[in-house]
Amino acid sequence: MPRFGQWSHGSAGASSPSVLSPTGPLKSSNKDCGSWNKKRLYSKYRVLVWTMTSSNLTPEQQKLHDLWERHLRGEFATRDAEETLATMVPDAYVNHVPVLTGGVGLDECREFYSKKFIPQMPPDIEMMPISRTIGNDQLVDEMIAKFTHTIRMDWMLPGLEPTGKRVEVPVVSVVRFRDGKLAHEHVYWDQASVLVQLGLIDAASLPVSGVETARKVLDPKLPSNQLMRR
Helix, strand or coil: CCEECCCEEEECCCCCCEEEECCCCCCCCCCCCCEEEEEEECCCCCEEEEEEECCCCCHHHHHHHHHHHHHHHHHHHCCCHHHHHCCEEEEEEEEECCCCEEEEHHHHHHHHHHHHHCCCCCCCCEEEEEEEEECCCEEEEEEEEEEECCCCCCCCCCCCCCCCCEEEEEEEEEEEEECCEEEEEEEEECHHHHHHHCCCCCHHHCCCCCCHHHHHHHCCCCCCCCHHHC
């Protein structure tokens, strides 16, 4: 089943972007760093969802946070395209930058979410949170996506049949808001790392890395510059 990670909260101040991190509360003067409540969303897709209660986000930042969480719930938890689209402005667009999948406007986004993205989500996919930065009208999520390539994933791997291989890859989502809804998503990941892990390109002969890209995000003490030493 899809899984979400747990965030903890810290803030750089009311006028600065707020940063959420899964590694423990970030110290912020004497303010409460926030608390998390765990609740299970019951549907035919049973997932664990984390919700945040915090006094450190500004009211506007909290609105962006809550709207983005509703958007993610529609994508990964209830898997409901209409619930997802309800969080977006009429001319919203989604761009998965490495492979140019997504859509422009609600009609294209509906086609994408309902036929390609939501139905082609591997059953064991996990989005592990690394950090979340929230500004006045933009949010940036840094995550590790983990899944087994057991089904077609045309939104990430267009035209490729399942390989059965395991993948772990860093993902960054840049989300812009307008008029109280999502205006666009720019989603980035290292496609070369994904293809290495699927056995489709040879990391030994190219300046690319496989699962190591995800592992080093989780553990920055792992060695750097290994490709330069070959």
